[in-house]
Amino acid sequence: FNQARQRASQSxxxxxxxxxxxxxxxxxxxxxxxxxxxDELATALEVSRSIDSRQQEAEALxxxxxxxxxxxxxxxxxxxxxxxxxxxxxxxxxxxxWQLHFGRAKTLESTGxxxxxxxxLRQSVQLIEGVRSRLRxxxxxxxxxxxxxxxxxxxxxxxxxxxxxxxxFRTA
Numbered sequence: 001f002n003q004a005r006q007r008a009s010q011s012x013x014x015x016x017x018x019x020x021x022x023x024x025x026x027x028x029x030x031x032x033x034x035x036x037x038x039d040e041l042a043t044a045l046e047v048s049r050s051i052d053s054r055q056q057e058a059e060a061l062x063x064x065x066x067x068x069x070x071x072x073x074x075x076x077x078x079x080x081x082x083x084x085x086x087x088x089x090x091x092x093x094x095x096x097x098w099q100l101h102f103g104r105a106k107t108l109e110s111t112g113x114x115x116x117x118x119x120x121l122r123q124s125v126q127l128i129e130g131v132r133s134r135l136r137x138x139x140x141x142x143x144x145x146x147x148x149x150x151x152x153x154x155x156x157x158x159x160x161x162x163x164x165x166x167x168x169f170r171t172a
Contacts, residue, residue, distance in 0.1 A: 001027060018044045018056045025063050029070060037067050058087035062100050069107045077107045098127040102151050114162055121155040125171070 004020035007013075021044035028037040041064045048056035065080035081104045088097055105120035128148050135144060152171060159168035 014047050014051045015053060015056065018048045018051075018053065018060065021047070022056075022060055022063055025060075025067065029063075029067055034067055034071050038064070041067060054087050055091050055093060058084045058091065058093070059096055061087065062096055062103070065100070065107075066103050069103060069110070074107050074111050078104065081107070094127045094131050098124045098148065098151065101127065102154075105154065109158065114158055118155065118158050118162065118164075121151060121158065124151045125155060 001020050001023040005017060005024060008017035008020055021040045025037040025040040025044065028034070028040065041060050044060040045057060045064070048054075048060055061080050061084035065077045065084060068074075068077035068080060081100050084100055085097070088100070101120045101124035105117040105124065108114075108120060109117040128145070128151065132144050156168045156171050159165070159171060
């Protein structure tokens with residue numbers, strides 16, 4: 001990602017620069033280097049706004065929300081998720097939206113709002129199932145769920161914790 005960022009900067013490929021900065025931010029989040037991630041995301045937001053790329057701006061806001069959630073700044077994370085969602089309402093990208101609702105759910109749970117978390121997880125599941133239902137072959141449908149199973153696991157867990165046993169069974 002760093003090499004991609006350097007090349008995109010040299011060639012003035014602004015959209016690729018945003019993609020590489022967001023990629024770097026993900027890596028730095030996973031390494032616990034939140035300050036570096038914050039800096040990269042600030043630059044990604046600035047560049048995406050300068051080229052009027054609402055999709056990339058929404059993704060940078062979403063990743064910024066995740067960054068703040070991981071740092072323990074729940075209130076700010078929720079604001080960033082909301083800003084991202086308002087931009088995504090225009091584009092309707094379900095891949096970012098399901099992740100956004102999942103991140104929001106984790107944030108809400110961390111604040112003690114289990115019912116709000118359940119609702120966000122339900123929205124995430126609806127988006128995932130909406131895409132999955134449009135896939136024609138079973139192998140694609142099951143493959144599509146591979147990186148999304150944690151949404152279902154978390155929803156079932158919270159439903160069981162809040163005595164929503166029947167709903168947990170349906171979700172499972």
